[in-house]
Amino acid sequence: MKVIAIINQKGGVAKTTTAQALAAGLTRKGLRVLSIDLDGQGNLTLLSGHDKATISAGTSDILKGKATTLDQLTISTPQGDLIPADAELAAMERELANQPAAERTKKWIAANGGSYDYILLDTPPALGILAINALMAADYVIIPTQADIFSLQGIGQLYQTIATVKQNGNPSLQIMGILATRYNGRTNLTKKITATMEDTAAQIGTRVFNTKIRECTAIKEAQTFGRNIFEYAPKSNGAIDYEQFTDEFMKDVR
Numbered sequence: 487m488k489v490i491a492i493i494n495q496k497g498g499v500a501k502t503t504t505a506q507a508l509a510a511g512l513t514r515k516g517l518r519v520l521s522i523d524l525d526g527q528g529n530l531t532l533l534s535g536h537d538k539a540t541i542s543a544g545t546s547d548i549l550k551g552k553a554t555t556l557d558q559l560t561i562s563t564p565q566g567d568l569i570p571a572d573a574e575l576a577a578m579e580r581e582l583a584n585q586p587a588a589e590r591t592k593k594w595i596a597a598n599g600g601s602y603d604y605i606l607l608d609t610p611p612a613l614g615i616l617a618i619n620a621l622m623a624a625d626y627v628i629i630p631t632q633a634d635i636f637s638l639q640g641i642g643q644l645y646q647t648i649a650t651v652k653q654n655g656n657p658s659l660q661i662m663g664i665l666a667t668r669y670n671g672r673t674n675l676t677k678k679i680t681a682t683m684e685d686t687a688a689q690i691g692t693r694v695f696n697t698k699i700r701e702c703t704a705i706k707e708a709q710t711f712g713r714n715i716f717e718y719a720p721k722s723n724g725a726i727d728y729e730q731f732t733d734e735f736m737k738d739v740r
């Protein structure tokens with residue numbers, strides 16, 4: 487079992503989109519996947535057709551350190567099992583800020599996650615206690631990033647946070663790579679920013695994944711219709727790119 491945190495404190499860089507598509511890609515290969523929605527916005531949960539407002543048992547139970555079983559928390563989806571964001575999750579960032587809660591997700595996974603091949607953690611656009619929970623629990627980090635300078639700007643700070651987590655309880659945490667999302671490789675601007683992205687990756691001891699996720703309208707449509715990209719538009723660029731990314735991920739994880 488491997489735990490993957492999908493993280494970038496910059497908002498709207500396709501963390502949730504990547505979490506869902508990777509879960510779908512791995513599930514299609516017959517692997518057992520659990521996704522945990524660690525974002526109070528509940529976007530990953532919404533993509534599976536569930537509204538956090540109506541969910542009483544979910545990720546907040548893990549963060550409170552409650553003794554809960556898989557069966558009590560998981561929802562079955564076409565892209566594997568999901569522990570949804572629930573009505574109380576949004577308040578957790580504030581409630582747990584001064585509590586020794588950094589390792590609760592890690593402990594819960596150690597006790598309950600053994601039957602999965604991969605556990606994917608979707609995180610909020612902030613480096614608070616929820617993101618720290620993800621980093622403490624993870625074996626690997628994937629950093630989705632758009633090809634613009636603002637998205638790259640925060641990666642240094644993210645790297646500092648990762649370094650701190652490595653020193654304080656999770657020494658084997660590895661940055662698997664930076665994933666370029668909403669990519670339009672034809673423009674000169676993108677070429678320039680891709681070079682900058684590669685420099686940034688080198689500075690933090692990682693690489694940019696070979697696979698780039700192209701800008702793709704079908705991804706937005708699929709989300710609107712509550713389907714994953716492979717179900718909704720299997721021949722779209724989005725499906726092709728996330729399939730290729732799933733393969734690249736599986737090669738790297740070994």
Ligand SMILES: Nc1ncnc2c1ncn2[C@@H]1O[C@H](COP(=O)(O)OP(=O)(O)OP(=O)(O)O)[C@@H](O)[C@H]1O
Pocket residue numbers: 496497498499500501502503504525527529609610611667668669699700701702703705706709724
């Ligand atoms: N390859 C793509 N092509 C077109 N639109 C995309 C693509 N990937 C993501 N999007 C869109 O970009 C927006 C942001 O994506 P997403 O919600 O996955 O980002 P996020 O990093 O999880 O955001 P947040 O920080 O708020 O959690 C969404 O509207 C999504 O539909």
Ligand SMILES: [Mg+2]
Pocket residue numbers: 501502503525529530608609610
């Ligand atoms: Mg998100």
